[in-house]
Amino acid sequence: MKLPRRHFLHLAAGAAALPAVSRFAWAQTYPTRPVRLIVGFPPGGAADINARLMGQWLSERLGQPFIIENRPGAGSNIGTEAVARAPPDGYTFLIVTSTNAINATLYDNLNFNFIRDIVPIASIYRAALVMEVNPSVPAKTLPEFIAYAKANPGKINMASTGIGTPQHVSGELFKLMARIDMVHVPYRGSAPALTDLLGGQMQVMFDTLATSIEHIRAGNLRALAVTAATRLEVLPEIPTIAETVPGYEAIQWQGMGAPKGTPAEIVEKLNKEINAGLADPKIKARFADLGGTVIAGSPADFGKFIADETEKWAKVVKFAGIKPQ
DSSP: OOOOHHHHHHHHHHHHHHHHHHHHHHHHHOOOSOEEEEESSOTTSHHHHHHHHHHHHHHHHHSSOEEEEEOOOGGGHHHHHHHHTSOSSSSEEEEEEHHHHHHHHHOSSOSSOHHHHEEEEEEEEEEEEEEEEOTTSSOSSHHHHHHHHHHSTTOOEEEESSTTSHHHHHHHHHHHHHTOOOEEEEOSSHHHHHHHHHHTSOOEEEEEHHHHHHHHHTTSSEEEEESSSSOOSSSTTSOBGGGTSTTOOOEEEEEEEEETTOOHHHHHHHHHHHHHHHHSHHHHHHHHHTTEEEOOOOHHHHHHHHHHHHHHHHHHHHHHTOOOO
8 A cells, every 4th residue: 555655754753753752751760670879989988978868869759779889999990890881771870089080091901981981970069178287287377388398398298098099189289289399198098197197197188078177176187278269168267279379279079970871861860860959958968068069060061070170180190190009
């Protein structure tokens, strides 16, 4: 039977639309089973705490458990590779952090390409670090510290939570921009580094506010500056590094990513739900308590931010000659 041309075109258009309609219907019912959120760090750290906060929100909104799965090791590369190799079916995601942007150029032989293999879903929060010194350091302000460091090149020990961590590269960026020489001493985590900073074996450290603020308030450490572009509400009297070293900014950040090939409808749905969580007053207050500021936006916004951060830290890694252990 010969179909009229108009009727044939109508049927053809309907057939072409079927996959899109099917995908839309699938996205409407998604998820239908538990979802994994991979965190490339051990339980109890900032990335893990924040992931659990957002995972609980998504579980409540979408009706399925968002299960946190910790995959620590190799500076978060083990967890990242697990997600890069996971089926792009919307049931495995990565808690993306600033460490991923640093690792993209720090490691030469990764089995994945972070920019290519992980699709950005949404930014979640950003947090400044605090530059702090042992009270024995004879500098009450950042300009005094820079003058002291220039008068004592190579004699100031700078603790960090490990090679290539945000705490480390933030210090290296400061050394580069302030034109000073400090000795980097890496530790396996914040706790042992802080112990030696408090004990006077180390003189300076760039650390998260969440782990240091009580020591600062007790007078056991002296905060000289924060690494954000603007002063923090929680420490309004502490200046930014940029007030002394123009252009300096270094922040920790976190978001969510998916394996390449994850359906766009799923990415958009999760982006919408995450942004709704970031607008919730209780969620915002909780992140503020942890020293962070929520940052909502589109997947494209987050992708551009990741690209900019990767380029920025690549320059620092190259300049400082940082090599992974």
